[in-house]
Amino acid sequence: MSVERETFADRYPEEAELVRRSFLVAFTALGLGALFGIIQALHRTNVLRFIPSTDYYTVLTAHGVLLVIVFTIFYLVGLYQWAVTRSLDRSPTNINFTRAWLTLMTIGSVITGLTILLGFVDQIGISADVLFTFYAPLQAHPLFYTGLVVFIIGTWLAGVDWFRTWLHWKQDNPDERIPLQTFMVLTTMIMWYVATIGVAIAVLFFLLPWSLGLIETVNPLLTRTLFWFFGHPVVYFWLLPAYMLWYTVLPKLAGGRLFSDPLARVVFVLFVLLSTPVGIHHQYVDPGIAEGFKFIAMTNTMFLLLPSLLTAFTVVASMEHGARQRGGEGLFRWLTALPWRDPAFTGMALAGLMFAAGGFSGMINAGMNINYLVHNTIWVPGHFHLTVGTAVALTMMAGTYWLWPQLTNRRLYSRPIGLLQVVMWFGGMALMSNSMHVAGLYGVPRRTAEPQYAGFDFQTAFGSIAELNVQLAVGGTLLFVSTLLFLGNLALSLGNPKVDGLGQTLPEPLSGPDDSPRVLDNMKLWAGIALVLVLLAYALPLGAIVQNGGLFGTGGDAYPVSVLGRFDPGVGLDAVRELLGVGR
Amino acid sequence: MSRGVPAVEEEDGEPEGPEQSVSAPAMQEGPERELSHEEFDPKGTLALILMYFTILVVMWVFMYFIEFLGNDLVVVG
Numbered sequence: 001m002s003v004e005r006e007t008f009a010d011r012y013p014e015e016a017e018l019v020r021r022s023f024l025v026a027f028t029a030l031g032l033g034a035l036f037g038i039i040q041a042l043h044r045t046n047v048l049r050f051i052p053s054t055d056y057y058t059v060l061t062a063h064g065v066l067l068v069i070v071f072t073i074f075y076l077v078g079l080y081q082w083a084v085t086r087s088l089d090r091s092p093t094n095i096n097f098t099r100a101w102l103t104l105m106t107i108g109s110v111i112t113g114l115t116i117l118l119g120f121v122d123q124i125g126i127s128a129d130v131l132f133t134f135y136a137p138l139q140a141h142p143l144f145y146t147g148l149v150v151f152i153i154g155t156w157l158a159g160v161d162w163f164r165t166w167l168h169w170k171q172d173n174p175d176e177r178i179p180l181q182t183f184m185v186l187t188t189m190i191m192w193y194v195a196t197i198g199v200a201i202a203v204l205f206f207l208l209p210w211s212l213g214l215i216e217t218v219n220p221l222l223t224r225t226l227f228w229f230f231g232h233p234v235v236y237f238w239l240l241p242a243y244m245l246w247y248t249v250l251p252k253l254a255g256g257r258l259f260s261d262p263l264a265r266v267v268f269v270l271f272v273l274l275s276t277p278v279g280i281h282h283q284y285v286d287p288g289i290a291e292g293f294k295f296i297a298m299t300n301t302m303f304l305l306l307p308s309l310l311t312a313f314t315v316v317a318s319m320e321h322g323a324r325q326r327g328g329e330g331l332f333r334w335l336t337a338l339p340w341r342d343p344a345f346t347g348m349a350l351a352g353l354m355f356a357a358g359g360f361s362g363m364i365n366a367g368m369n370i371n372y373l374v375h376n377t378i379w380v381p382g383h384f385h386l387t388v389g390t391a392v393a394l395t396m397m398a399g400t401y402w403l404w405p406q407l408t409n410r411r412l413y414s415r416p417i418g419l420l421q422v423v424m425w426f427g428g429m430a431l432m433s434n435s436m437h438v439a440g441l442y443g444v445p446r447r448t449a450e451p452q453y454a455g456f457d458f459q460t461a462f463g464s465i466a467e468l469n470v471q472l473a474v475g476g477t478l479l480f481v482s483t484l485l486f487l488g489n490l491a492l493s494l495g496n497p498k499v500d501g502l503g504q505t506l507p508e509p510l511s512g513p514d515d516s517p518r519v520l521d522n523m524k525l526w527a528g529i530a531l532v533l534v535l536l537a538y539a540l541p542l543g544a545i546v547q548n549g550g551l552f553g554t555g556g557d558a559y560p561v562s563v564l565g566r567f568d569p570g571v572g573l574d575a576v577r578e579l580l581g582v583g584r
Numbered sequence: 585m586s587r588g589v590p591a592v593e594e595e596d597g598e599p600e601g602p603e604q605s606v607s608a609p610a611m612q613e614g615p616e617r618e619l620s621h622e623e624f625d626p627k628g629t630l631a632l633i634l635m636y637f638t639i640l641v642v643m644w645v646f647m648y649f650i651e652f653l654g655n656d657l658v659v660v661g
């Protein structure tokens with residue numbers, strides 16, 4: 001076997017095992033999440049109803065948390081472990097540490113996931129129907145927050161692991177530039193550390209003690225603001241692994257090379273700097289935050305268009321490079337020279353296309369005045385099914401088609417099914433998100449099992465609400481089938497015999513890292529500036545919120561979704577309660 | 585065996601030209617030529633981005649004037 005064809009699994013068997021394990025958790029969550037997704041789509045539109053509407057929030061919480069916390073983040077840690085190991089060509093400093101954080105993350109997710117799912121079983125008296133935006137006044141069972149804490153600590157340790165591996169590499173290679181993939185991992189993690197400050201404070205100091213009954217009330221505006229401090233940058237935590245695949249793998253799939261390594265680095269640094277000081281743009285209609293702060297958040301948000309446009313340019317240019325190397329000509333005809341029959345390529349390209357569409361609805365969301373038009377309508381899920389639900393999720397699935405053979409030494413079960421799967425996702429999402437956007441403009445609300453108000457007709461300019469409902473239901477069904485095809489294809493791949501030589505290399509960029517200033521690699525500097533920017537954006541609004549409402553504020557009585565009060569000691573979990581010292 | 589994964593070892597272990605993706609079908613053609621940084625001029629990309637930009641602006645203006653100003657105010661104060 002030539003060195004070039006050695007796979008990741010050949011070279012790093014233990015690491016490959018860990019990557020497979022994190023993908024396994026990710027894909028389990030994806031399967032469950034898709035199941036809840038189709039239940040919602042059919043229930044909302046009154047096409048098929050088999051759960052009571054009172055269980056809708058349990059379904060919605062499970063859908064949100066399993067997909068945007070468990071699926072995306074477990075895929076991220078798997079991908080990043082692969083990327084750091086591959087690009088530094090080096091094992092973790094201590095692989096037991098790597099195992100430990102992955103185990104912690106898994107335990108945390110299982111605790112949180114079970115707490116949500118127990119909401120279906122009324123007898124047990126545990127539930128957490130607080131949605132993935134788990135701020136007050138909705139209150140969950142303490143186990144929900146406990147699991148989250150364990151999970152987040154796991155992700156922090158993952159970052160520590162990768163920074164440690166890099167520092168050891170640096171000792172051996174003092175004069176080299178950080179390899180691009182490792183650079184992406186490190187910058188993403190800096191952003192994550194900054195972002196999770198908000199959620200850690202919200203959970204540890206407010207939500208968890210409150211759910212345990214240790215404090216009576218919380219200031220809902222404060223927990224909301226702390227949540228969105230984290231809630232916006234977390235979207236880039238989902239997105240950046242997709243960016244890594246677009247920047248480093250997609251050019252190879254297209255048959256070309258990355259257009260510019262320095263531009264890619266600039267984009268990741270911009271995300272570190274700009275992603276956190278914008279969260280207030282989710283709170284345009286929150287009373288209690290001065291318009292001025294909202295305006296600042298809006299301005300900061302608009303700056304985030306810059307890295308996205310840079311990415312669009314760099315990634316498309318890299319694809320064009322591939323197409324022209326494959327003989328593509330003309331202003332647009334080169335598009336036909338791309339390898340459209342490779343599911344990994346097509347999946348990522350379609351994901352990128354949908355991201356461009358999501359860019360439009362994102363701009364509408366970001367505008368302070370025009371946001372009022374769509375706020376809390378189903379337009380918003382329409383937007384983020386294009387971004388996280390497609391740009392991220394579809395890229396991750398497509399990336400798997402390329403990565404999986406190198407992690408298992410087995411070929412994919414079927415490339416045509418893979419191709420069908422990614423195209424079906426694209427088609428299903430085009431229908432579902434289109435109908436969500438349009439219905440949102442007519443004022444159809446999100447997050448409800450019964451979107452029709454009694455005695456109220458939605459005025460449509462053309463078509464009808466019934467037609468939009470059909471689109472949503474058909475789209476959702478296609479998405480569900482597509483997920484099954486993806487999972488089935490992977491599962492069947494495990495039945496293929498092991499073969500040699502599935503290894504792949506990644507081509508060098510056209511313009512390499514030496515063309516970029518060294519200061520880009522200065523992680524401490526970027527982390528420092530990011531913190532200063534966060535301080536500038538948040539110190540005053542948070543100060544005002546606490547001054548007006550107090551740390552533990554007013555009006556924070558729980559909406560009773562937590563049923564700790566009815567906790568049934570007969571179930572055997574009272575030991576846990578004892579341990580936590582809970583008792584009301 | 586497919587072309588993405590050569591059945592035989594290359595003499596010197598150097599694959600000829602960029603290798604093919606493992607997820608691509610076997611009969612897919614590989615690159616025909618090498619384009620260096622200087623030879624490559626991403627004019628197609630520029631055209632696509634400009635098109636996208638125009639669509640963005642037009643749609644935004646449409647939303648702002650038709651949907652926003654055309655409706656009653658929802659949130660006051």
Ligand code: HEM
Nearest residue numbers: 034037038041064067131132389393446447448476479480
């Ligand atoms: C099988 C595919 C999917 C279907 C059929 C589906 C369907 C839906 C529907 C109908 C809603 C709106 C529910 C409501 O507001 O009443 C929703 C919400 C949501 N979906 Fe999906 N979805 C799918 C995949 C995904 C993926 C892949 C992601 C992210 C990776 C995702 C993330 C979310 C989130 C975060 C919400 C909002 C939850 C909340 O409001 O708290 N979905 N989904």
Ligand SMILES: [Cu+2]
Nearest residue numbers: 231232281282
């Ligand atoms: Cu945001």
